[in-house]
Amino acid sequence: xxxxxxxxxxxxxxxxxxxxxxxxxxxxxxxxxxxxxxxxxxxxxxxxxxxxxxxxxxxxxxxxxxxxxxxxxxxxxxxxxxxxxxxxxxxxxxxxxxxxxxxxxxxxxxxxxxxxxxxxxxxxxxxxxxxxxxxxxxxxxxxxxxxxxxxxxxxxxxxxxxxxxxxxxxxxxxxxxxxxxxxxxxxxxxxxxxxxxxxxxxxxxxxxxxxxxxxxxxxxxxxxxxxxxxxxxxxxxxxxxxxxxxxxxxxxxxx
Amino acid sequence: xxxxxxxxxxxxxxxxxxxxxxxxxxxxxxxxxxxxxxxxxxxxxxxxxxxxxxxxxxxxxxxxxxxxxxxxxxxxxxxxxxxxxxxxxxxxxxxxxxxxxxxxxxxxxxxxxxxxxxxxxxxxxxxxxxxxxxxxxxxxxxxxxxxxxxxxxxxxxxxxxxxxxxxxxxxxxxxxxxxxxxxxxxxxxxxxxxxxxxxxxxxxxxxxxxxxxxxxxxxxxxxxxxxxxxxxxxxxxxxxxxxxxxxxxxxxxxxxxxxxxxxxxxxxxxxxxxxxxxxxxxxxxxxxxxxxxxxxxxxxxxxxxxxxxxxxxxxxxxxxxxxxxxxxxxxxxxxxxxxxxxxxxxxxxxxxxxxxxxxxxxxxxxxxxxxxxxxxxxxxxxxxxxxxxxxxxxxxxxxxxxxxxxxxxxxxxxxxxxxxxxxxxxxxxxxxxxxxxxxxxxxxxxxxxxxxxxxxxxxxxxxxxxxxxxxxxxxxxxxxxxxxxxxxxxxxxxxxxxxxxxxxxxxxxxxxxxxxxxxxxxxxxxxxxxxxxxxxxxxxxxxxxxxxxxxxxxxxxxxxxxxxxxxxxxxxxxxxxxxxxxxxxxxxxxxxxxxxxxxxxxxxxxxxxxxxxxxxxxxxxxxxxxxxxxxxxxxxxxxxxxxxxxxxxxxxxxxxxxxxxxxxxxxxxxxxxxxxxxxxxxxxxxxxxxxxxxxxxxxxxxxxxxxxxxxxxxxxxxxxxxxxxxxxxxxxxxxxx
Ligand code: SF4
Ligand code: SF4
Numbered sequence: 001x002x003x004x005x006x007x008x009x010x011x012x013x014x015x016x017x018x019x020x021x022x023x024x025x026x027x028x029x030x031x032x033x034x035x036x037x038x039x040x041x042x043x044x045x046x047x048x049x050x051x052x053x054x055x056x057x058x059x060x061x062x063x064x065x066x067x068x069x070x071x072x073x074x075x076x077x078x079x080x081x082x083x084x085x086x087x088x089x090x091x092x093x094x095x096x097x098x099x100x101x102x103x104x105x106x107x108x109x110x111x112x113x114x115x116x117x118x119x120x121x122x123x124x125x126x127x128x129x130x131x132x133x134x135x136x137x138x139x140x141x142x143x144x145x146x147x148x149x150x151x152x153x154x155x156x157x158x159x160x161x162x163x164x165x166x167x168x169x170x171x172x173x174x175x176x177x178x179x180x181x182x183x184x185x186x187x188x189x190x191x192x193x194x195x196x197x198x199x200x201x202x203x204x205x206x207x208x209x210x211x212x213x214x215x216x217x218x219x220x221x222x223x224x225x226x227x228x229x230x231x232x233x234x235x236x237x238x239x240x241x242x243x244x245x246x247x248x249x250x251x252x253x254x255x
Numbered sequence: 256x257x258x259x260x261x262x263x264x265x266x267x268x269x270x271x272x273x274x275x276x277x278x279x280x281x282x283x284x285x286x287x288x289x290x291x292x293x294x295x296x297x298x299x300x301x302x303x304x305x306x307x308x309x310x311x312x313x314x315x316x317x318x319x320x321x322x323x324x325x326x327x328x329x330x331x332x333x334x335x336x337x338x339x340x341x342x343x344x345x346x347x348x349x350x351x352x353x354x355x356x357x358x359x360x361x362x363x364x365x366x367x368x369x370x371x372x373x374x375x376x377x378x379x380x381x382x383x384x385x386x387x388x389x390x391x392x393x394x395x396x397x398x399x400x401x402x403x404x405x406x407x408x409x410x411x412x413x414x415x416x417x418x419x420x421x422x423x424x425x426x427x428x429x430x431x432x433x434x435x436x437x438x439x440x441x442x443x444x445x446x447x448x449x450x451x452x453x454x455x456x457x458x459x460x461x462x463x464x465x466x467x468x469x470x471x472x473x474x475x476x477x478x479x480x481x482x483x484x485x486x487x488x489x490x491x492x493x494x495x496x497x498x499x500x501x502x503x504x505x506x507x508x509x510x511x512x513x514x515x516x517x518x519x520x521x522x523x524x525x526x527x528x529x530x531x532x533x534x535x536x537x538x539x540x541x542x543x544x545x546x547x548x549x550x551x552x553x554x555x556x557x558x559x560x561x562x563x564x565x566x567x568x569x570x571x572x573x574x575x576x577x578x579x580x581x582x583x584x585x586x587x588x589x590x591x592x593x594x595x596x597x598x599x600x601x602x603x604x605x606x607x608x609x610x611x612x613x614x615x616x617x618x619x620x621x622x623x624x625x626x627x628x629x630x631x632x633x634x635x636x637x638x639x640x641x642x643x644x645x646x647x648x649x650x651x652x653x654x655x656x657x658x659x660x661x662x663x664x665x666x667x668x669x670x671x672x673x674x675x676x677x678x679x680x681x682x683x684x685x686x687x688x689x690x691x692x693x694x695x696x697x698x699x700x701x702x703x704x705x706x707x708x709x710x711x712x713x714x715x716x717x718x719x720x721x722x723x724x725x726x727x728x729x730x731x732x733x734x735x736x737x738x739x740x741x742x743x744x745x746x747x748x749x750x751x752x753x754x755x756x757x758x759x760x761x762x763x764x765x766x767x768x769x770x771x772x773x774x775x776x777x778x779x780x781x782x783x784x785x786x787x788x789x790x791x792x793x794x795x796x797x798x799x800x801x802x803x804x805x806x807x808x809x810x811x812x813x814x815x816x817x818x819x820x821x822x823x824x825x826x827x828x829x830x831x832x833x834x835x836x837x838x839x840x841x842x843x844x845x846x847x848x849x850x851x852x853x854x855x856x857x858x859x860x861x862x863x864x865x866x867x868x869x870x871x872x873x874x875x876x877x878x879x880x881x882x883x884x885x886x887x888x889x890x891x892x893x894x895x896x897x898x899x900x901x902x903x904x905x906x907x908x909x910x911x912x913x914x915x916x917x918x919x920x921x922x923x924x925x926x927x928x929x930x931x932x933x934x935x936x937x938x939x940x941x942x943x944x945x946x947x948x949x950x951x952x953x954x955x956x957x958x959x960x961x962x963x964x965x966x967x968x969x970x971x972x973x974x975x976x977x978x979x980x981x982x983x984x985x986x987x988x989x990x991x992x
Contacts, residue, residue: 012698016706031698031707185690187683188518188783 001054001148001170003045004108005078006101006115006128008035009062009069013120023221025121027090034069036178037116039076043181044146045114046077052148054111055079059104061097062089067199074194075186081197082108086204093216094122098130099209104202105135110171112153117141117175132173139173140166146174260373260435261364264356266427267461271356277473284477289488292480292535295573298580298617299528304496311495319491324662328542331393334386341383345420348376373438377424380417381441387414400541409482412475419468421445426461430454489536490663496529497664503655503813503891505672505777507821510786516616518782519676522638523569524576524617526670531573533665534566543657543667548921548943549650553936556650558657558667561643565670568642571633576617579624583614639674639684646934648674649686653778653926654886659917672926675780689779692930696784700770700791701736702930710767713738713745717752721766722799728763731801733815735808736771737960743967744960747981751807751831754987758843760834762805768795772814779927786822789814793824803827805834807983809887809959810925816892830888832898832958832982839904847906847989877953877978880907880985883943883966884919885959898958901982905989910950920946922969924961944969948977955979 011017012031020026034042045056058073058081060066066089070081084100086092092100105113113135118125125141132139140146144163145156152169158177186194204210233240233247249255265271305311318324322339326332351372354360363372391410394402425445428436429452436443449457479485506527508518520526543558544550550557614620621634639648648671657667678684695704711721713734722731732755737744755762773788796804804826806812816828838844880902888894895916899909914920923939933939944966947955955970955977957963966979980988 012706014695014699014704014706016708033698182687185683185685185693188680190683191783192515 001048001052001111002109003048003054003056003112003114004059004105004110005038005041005045005056005073006113006131007038007042007058007060007069007073007081008116008119008121009033009060009066010035010119010121019221019223023223032065032068034072035116035119035121037118037120037176038069038073039116039183040178040180041114041116041174041176042073042076042078043183044176045112046184047181048112048146048148049077049079057081057108057110059101059108060084061086061092061100061204063087070199071191071194072186074197074199075190076184077190079197081199083199083201084204084207085201086210089204091214093214094124094126095130095215096209096212098127098134099212100204100207101127102131102134103207103209105131112170113137113173114146115173115175117143117177128173128175135171135173137171137173138168139175140168141175142177143174144177144179146176146180259364260366260369260438262368262427262433262435263431264352264363266431267458268465274353274469274473277469278476281473281476285480288480289485291574292485294577295569296528296531296535298524298573298576299526299531300524302527302529304498304529307499310499311497314497315491315495318662318664319494324494324664327660331540334389337382338386338390341379341386344376344379345383348372348379369435369438373435374440377439377441380420384414384417384421387417401539405482409475409478409484412471416468416471416475419464419471422448423461423464423468425449426457426464430457430461483538486536486538486663489532490538493533493536493663493665496532498666498669501817502893503653503668503887504817504821505669508676508782508786510783517677518680519678519780520638520670520673521677521681522618523565523572525677526565526673530666530670530673531565531569533663533670534562534569536663537562537566537665538663539563540662542660542662543665546656546660546918548654548656548923548939549652549936551920552939552942554646554650554939555644555935556647561647561667561671562665564642568636568638572636575626575630575634576621579620579626580614580617582624583620587614639678643674645678645684648678649931650928650934651926652886652921652923652928652939654921655890656886656918656921659890668926672778672780675778676782677780679780680782685780686931688932689927689930692779692927693776693781693784696771696773696776696781696788700788701740702771702775703736703740705740707770708767710739710769711764713740713748714752714764717749719752720763722763722801723766725763726799727761729761730763730803730805731796731799732762732764732805733769733772733807733811734764735806735811735960737964738807739769741960741964744963744981747807747960747963747983750981750987751983754835754838754844754983754990755805757990758838760805760838765795765799772808772811772818774810774814774818775927775930777814777818778925779930785818789819789822789824793819793822796824796826801826803829805829805831807831807960807981809885809892810961813887813891830892830894830897830958832888832901833894835983835986836897836900836904839901844904844986845990846904848903877907877985879910879951879953880905881910881912881947881950881952881955882915882982883912883922883947883955883957883962884915885957885962886919886921886925888958889919890917898956898982901986902956905982905986907954907985907989910952912946912950914946922957922959922962922965924965929961929964938969938972940965940969941972944973944975948973948975952977954985956982956985958982 009032011025011027012033013036015030018026042058049056056078058070058078060070060081061084063085066083070083074081082104084104113131115128117128128141129139140155140157142158143155144158147154149167152167153172153174154165154167155174157164157166233243235243245255322336325335351362355363387410391407391414394400394406421441422445424439424442426449427433428439428442428446429449436446480488509515517525523531537559539559541559547556547558626634636642639645651668651671653668653672655668691704692702695702699705699707701707701710720728722728734748738748770788770792772792773785776788777785804815806815806828809830812828812830815826819826835844839846882899882902884895888898902909920943921939922943947966955966957966957979958981963979963981970977970979
């Protein structure tokens with residue numbers, strides 16, 4: 001089976017972020033890591049390869065700095081990678097990113113396309129669905145299990161208060177949720193081996209989708225206003241409850 | 256008999272020449288078995304243990320010949336010395352008799368005969384027999400020794416040799432009516448057994464017994480290097496070849512070497528010859544096992560079993576690897592000479608070059624070798640997994656207690672770390688919870704994974720300059736991850752900063768550039784992460800021209816002082832316990848125990864000479880403080896007195912646990928265990944806390960952030976309210992209350 005996993009590089013989720021003058025997140029000096037949701041997808045893809053045979057190729061939209069995430073995925077067991085090199089990748093919205101990825105995927109002959117259901121930084125949860133739509137493929141999102149069956153795939157998806165199990169034919173798009181697979185810790189042997197794996201760089205300029213303007217443009221960014229101080233109602237439990245109900249009804253007028 | 260005391264040597268023995276061919280045969284057997292052992296450790300990697308010959312020889316004389324290390328354990332140690340001395344005396348006596356009989360030297364006479372050959376040898380023989388009997392009884396009684404049939408065979412044979420020796424002497428005395436027999440009291444008593452026997456009876460029994468005695472002795476010599484008696488050779492050799500490197504130093508792995516194919520030990524032959532030698536030299540004395548905190552609380556680890564299991568596996572695998580290598584080397588030589596014979600053509604010259612004896616790795620040779628099914632099963636056994644259980648490997652705190660007590664100076668911990676290095680670096684096989692720690696270290700340079708940009712937050716409001724702000728500072732203060740991120744240990748940093756200020760120490764911190772020292776990563780086997788952290792730290796330190804560093808964590812101490820020099824970072828590192836003691840000594844910090852009091856070495860409370868401390872102490876000072884030695888400050892850096900001096904300077908009295916100083920019992924956090932879950936058995940920290948509580952302390956003090964965490968947790972588990980403090984907090988508290 002030929003699996004392509006879309007991988008994004010993000011700022012470490014524990015990082016303390018600072019904002020630049022325009023309100024965007026300062027990336028300089030930050031630890032950049034493979035997006036955790038992409039990583040779940042890579043892990044499951046590599047497991048499927050180990051079970052079924054085939055290849056795993058990574059597909060990344062980003063600049064040269066993003067190679068670290070790509071190398072990490074290669075160390076985890078992917079066989080090769082394609083980088084759509086685009087210095088403007090951070091400014092592109094989800095629709096554009098999906099268009100670029102889909103255009104690259106058209107020539108990659110994938111049986112299964114995987115990725116994170118959202119990313120740890122922007123959390124837009126748009127890209128994989130849009131990729132599926134552009135390619136006209138079935139998709140399953142928030143996947144917490146994904147197995148190959150005689151007719152295609154059986155994917156377990158997280159829905160509110162439950163799970164939904166879907167069967168779908170291949171090719172298909174599966175977007176990973178936490179729990180799909182526990183990412184492995186590559187050994188030094190794997191890390192060194194990853195250095196020798198092929199990474200094909202394709203300039204974004206060569207893609208038709210690169211020319212299309214962003215559908216949405218960020219006009220400005222601002223932090224949420226600090227939370228206004230709450231009010232503490234004193235008294236016994238009964239008194240306080242009664243007073244709170246009164247305040248809600250009379251002052252806040254929500255009851 | 257004349258006036259000169261003597262005896263007829265080899266009385267009643269006609270064909271004593273037979274002993275020489277027998278001896279040769281026995282020695283040949285011994286040589287053969289020794290050779291077989293030598294081949295076993297020969298398969299290991301090279302390692303130089305022949306430098307500093309003088310130091311090595313002196314150590315061997317002190318600890319092997321004079322038995323200094325053996326007698327550190329009083330009971331069995333003294334019995335061992337008795338056996339050893341008696342055996343040596345008996346050997347000299349036997350050689351003397353042989354010299355008179357066959358070299359014609361007139362030795363067996365005069366006062367030397369009476370005092371040495373008769374009296375001393377008789378006493379030595381008696382001591383020897385009693386010691387052997389005692390050993391047999393001890394083995395029968397103490398199941399913890401895990402005695403094997405071979406142990407009894409050796410002891411039984413030695414005892415039989417001793418007893419038959421006395422019987423022979425008795426028979427000779429009875430048969431010759433020896434006038435000097437009173438000088439051989441035990442033999443004389445034995446002679447009483449044969450009173451009334453005819454000369455013919457005595458002669459016949461004596462001759463028979465003599466040959467039996469000799470057969471036993473030669474049998475034992477032949478069996479010598481096959482049995483555990485080989486320790487007579489291997490233990491002194493082990494002492495000679497002991498590590499002279501700074502304690503806890505690990506082998507350098509060049510992570511920048513492009514040709515680096517593997518690291519750590521994934522097979523026995525990836526250990527060094529000395530590692531493999533150790534497995535043969537282990538005498539199963541049990542001392543390491545008794546010292547091991549992991550074993551004590553029921554973890555699946557025994558350092559003795561580790562040595563023994565490695566040794567047993569080596570006995571199976573070693574000969575196969577040796578043979579396969581030898582065959583490959585021979586094939587390579589043959590190919591080379593064949594190629595050379597084919598003429599001086601270019602191809603031939605190339606082949607000669609290729610045949611220089613760089614052999615393929617053992618793994619490849621073994622894979623290609625033509626092995627029987629049984630041999631294949633042996634070489635397929637994995638080192639960690641089949642030979643050493645992973646649970647055992649990961650239970651070790653690298654506390655070093657085992658190495659401290661081993662009479663042969665064998666090295667357990669480096670082997671454990673080497674195996675972990677292979678497991679983590681090559682197999683990615685480790686307890687799952689370690690993964691988060693590794694990632695946190697990679698991404699944020701601290702084990703908790705807190706954003707690296709927040710490292711200096713602990714110092715906010717304390718007005719601590721960074722090196723960038725104060726580049727000329729005398730000391731770099733290195734709070735370490737615990738001191739910077741852990742809420743409890745930040746208090747220690749605060750106390751220390753205040754004390755340094757008070758003493759007028761000129762210091763600065765590195766700031767957010769500081770990263771975890773990597774000590775835990777390295778001892779958990781993650782050489783790669785260690786290397787990344789260490790090289791970044793060294794780059795930062797060297798760029799700022801740092802020379803002197805104050806650490807408050809003994810693990811940082813180990814990394815900065817002992818690990819970093821391998822990567823080009825050489826600094827003068829001092830632990831805050833040492834520095835505070837020095838500042839008190841120099842009068843830059845006050846003494847609260849009154850200047851007259853000389854610091855007592857041992858347990859003040861027990862010594863009885865300590866003045867009542869409460870009189871001099873500040874009101875808030877606890878009277879009895881139980882000090883817990885951190886393994887990496889005590890055993891590894893040999894710092895025992897200074898932290899105690901700080902406790903005393905605070906006006907408190909130091910009380911000691913039974914296991915303190917070099918024999919201290921780990922808190923359970925070393926070797927990266929801080930970041931791992933505790934598996935089977937009791938928790939190490941709970942056991943240590945109970946030991947501390949048994950001293951009835953008002954406070955437990957330590958000088959390591961991990962110990963502080965572990966013992967504080969232990970107090971909670973024990974439902975005890977005795978406070979646990981770092982010595983800096985204790986001293987500062989006393990100063991300001
Ligand atoms: S280093 Fe400590 S924990 Fe490890 S085997 Fe030795 S005594 Fe046991
Ligand atoms: S202390 Fe040394 S000789 Fe004794 S059992 Fe342990 S390793 Fe073997």
